Amino acid sequence: MTAASIAKDLRAAIRSGTYKPGDRLPSEAALMSNYGVARMTARHGLSMLKDEGLTVTRHGSGVFVRAFEPIVRDTTGAAVGDSTVTAETDETGAGLTVRTLAVTAEADPPEKVRTTLGLADGAKVTVRERLHLRERKPVLFATSYLPASIAAGTPIADQEVGPGGTHARLTEAGHAPVRFREDVVGRMPTIEEIEELRIEPGTPVLSVTRTAFTQDGTPVEVSYVVLDAGEFMLRYDIGG
Amino acid sequence: MTAASIAKDLRAAIRSGTYKPGDRLPSEAALMSNYGVARMTARHGLSMLKDEGLTVTRHGSGVFVRAFEPIVRDTTGAAVGDSTVTAETDETGAGLTVRTLAVTAEADPPEKVRTTLGLADGAKVTVRERLHLRERKPVLFATSYLPASIAAGTPIADQEVGPGGTHARLTEAGHAPVRFREDVVGRMPTIEEIEELRIEPGTPVLSVTRTAFTQDGTPVEVSYVVLDAGEFMLRYDIGG
DNA sequence: GAGTGGTCTAGACCACAAT
DNA sequence: TTGTGGTCTAGACCACTCC
Numbered sequence: 170m171t172a173a174s175i176a177k178d179l180r181a182a183i184r185s186g187t188y189k190p191g192d193r194l195p196s197e198a199a200l201m202s203n204y205g206v207a208r209m210t211a212r213h214g215l216s217m218l219k220d221e222g223l224t225v226t227r228h229g230s231g232v233f234v235r236a237f238e239p240i241v242r243d244t245t246g247a248a249v250g251d252s253t254v255t256a257e258t259d260e261t262g263a264g265l266t267v268r269t270l271a272v273t274a275e276a277d278p279p280e281k282v283r284t285t286l287g288l289a290d291g292a293k294v295t296v297r298e299r300l301h302l303r304e305r306k307p308v309l310f311a312t313s314y315l316p317a318s319i320a321a322g323t324p325i326a327d328q329e330v331g332p333g334g335t336h337a338r339l340t341e342a343g344h345a346p347v348r349f350r351e352d353v354v355g356r357m358p359t360i361e362e363i364e365e366l367r368i369e370p371g372t373p374v375l376s377v378t379r380t381a382f383t384q385d386g387t388p389v390e391v392s393y394v395v396l397d398a399g400e401f402m403l404r405y406d407i408g409g
Numbered sequence: 410m411t412a413a414s415i416a417k418d419l420r421a422a423i424r425s426g427t428y429k430p431g432d433r434l435p436s437e438a439a440l441m442s443n444y445g446v447a448r449m450t451a452r453h454g455l456s457m458l459k460d461e462g463l464t465v466t467r468h469g470s471g472v473f474v475r476a477f478e479p480i481v482r483d484t485t486g487a488a489v490g491d492s493t494v495t496a497e498t499d500e501t502g503a504g505l506t507v508r509t510l511a512v513t514a515e516a517d518p519p520e521k522v523r524t525t526l527g528l529a530d531g532a533k534v535t536v537r538e539r540l541h542l543r544e545r546k547p548v549l550f551a552t553s554y555l556p557a558s559i560a561a562g563t564p565i566a567d568q569e570v571g572p573g574g575t576h577a578r579l580t581e582a583g584h585a586p587v588r589f590r591e592d593v594v595g596r597m598p599t600i601e602e603i604e605e606l607r608i609e610p611g612t613p614v615l616s617v618t619r620t621a622f623t624q625d626g627t628p629v630e631v632s633y634v635v636l637d638a639g640e641f642m643l644r645y646d647i648g649g
Numbered sequence: 650g651a652g653t654g655g656t657c658t659a660g661a662c663c664a665c666a667a668t
Numbered sequence: 669t670t671g672t673g674g675t676c677t678a679g680a681c682c683a684c685t686c687c
Contacts, residue, residue: 436671436672436673437672437673438671438672452673452674455673466673466674467672467673468672468673468674469671469672469673469674470671470672470673471671471672471673472672472673
């Protein structure tokens, strides 16, 4: 019962404000003597808080109370900042930087993508991979798939899509996306995501599958977006 | 490095399908002899998988690969099933049961609620607390606040709100909600949420703050919804 | 160098599950 | 009763941070 009770005490202290975001918690050695327990027990108590996302540990330095100052991502997929911003721009109002990692003009789609886009066997897709950074820390990773029959040969298949992003290019090509579906799940990150987004232990990710449709209901883009849940709030405005 | 490598091996085996959802992983004793490590090391390797949400442990029985068969919750807040369903009904198409835990006709609002609803100091709110269950397992907890000036004296302040739920009653009272905002964050559950929703270790929650507005932009309801992320997918259809 | 967290060992006792 | 996971002890060595 002791590891759990250490966690309970510290949790209560954090909630009550005894320890504020950024503050250092007692060291393992301190907990050992305060509670008269073995080191592994003190450690286990602290690790519970880490698993709950309440704390972050810094090797050689200490255990600190975590803060949450989310980036608000609105319905359009843009981060909400000072002014209206669009996705795919270099700098959003929320201090986000977008880095285009890779663009492939023609690739074989994963089966899931092929069926979502309603493509024939053997049809190719254009793939865009992007990483969003907040003050140099990666916070969002997105992979978009578009039918190569639409995207190849347009700026969508280039490293730089130009002003307005892929949606502007799609519109110019007569495939204006007007309807979107976002499916959101929360889960713990994979090892790859932990490395890619440098995710703190105890932090889940939000996994968003976004599909864009034209007026006649044809899907023109499917995107898989993984967001560090410690950095984001998703905002959906419905109706009006 | 051994605990991590045990986790790595098992993770790879799960991903490759060697162990399928529901399968039992090797016991701690088996891992000890297979890898020639101490028990705590084998345990640590297994606990990593648990923290990643890949496995569930059953005391006295074993460690099992986890499944994910999400309930789809659509934009209206209803679970998507066989037919069109509405929130607040007893049985939704997805086999969800709604239990109304408590209804308070007049209560003092938390400060956050008071400002969101734009209430004067001292104004009261009607509070509704509901729990959704999937085959007896609680999966969603919701607390709704409405201005008592609107809700008190109507069926909204009763245990049973009647057909169509609170929104139908609000509409009848001339406060039809037509616009909604949902703010979604992912995080690890609190201890209370773990108990209330019986959440598996390594499972985050989705925390949704839902605000309903009338035609003239007046907020008429704010709801705080906590969903077991191991059970739900949120679906947002935008535009059209 | 002193203090911090990260990992591992070898053993103990307890609680729960299946039989 | 046997095998499983849950918890704890007491000690070791390592890696990182800060002074």
